[in-house]
Amino acid sequence: MNPIAKTPKPPYYAVVFTSLRTDNEDGYEQTAKKMAALASEQPGFLGIESVREEGGPGITVSYWKDKDSIRGWKNHAAHQQAQRFGKEKWYQHYRIRVAKVEKDYGL
């Protein structure tokens, strides 16, 4: 399986979510899966890549057509609830960076 998102030719947008979890597992896995599935149904969604080290940091990069589609997903009601739980119990630290992909290449 190739875990690399099949994104179109740039330009498009990337949202880089880097996080460090707490020890609180309450509902985390279930919600993380649900949010990944729900994100993929949103208008403008182009792909997602996600890696987490056991007990360590995680990086999830989601790709979007434009800033409007990112805003739409950020404001989605179920996602907003997940964001609240994230701040309250699942994450010690996180940072979200919204970036415009100008160029890509690979192997």
Added chain:
Amino acid sequence: MNPIAKTPKPPYYAVVFTSLRTDNEDGYEQTAKKMAALASEQPGFLGIESVREEGGPGITVSYWKDKDSIRGWKNHAAHQQAQRFGKEKWYQHYRIRVAKVEKDYGL
């Protein structure tokens, strides 16, 4: 320890490197460490975040002041050698995305 890079106020650049390794470990760990250390000494380097799942995909995001500093690191002689080995033996697939960070926020 906080694994999240202490980047300045945007705009700045992100290079998202998503990869799937081969089983070939020959020199990989040593070179990966050396390249992370060397990258951090380059002009315009702002930070790096890296996560790899055991036997699975990895995502490394490095942050840079501008496109010139990204180009300088891409063309660094020791890094070029590492890139050759990467294509020849360490990676099955990878994708590099160069993106301009417009906004960031976090917890």
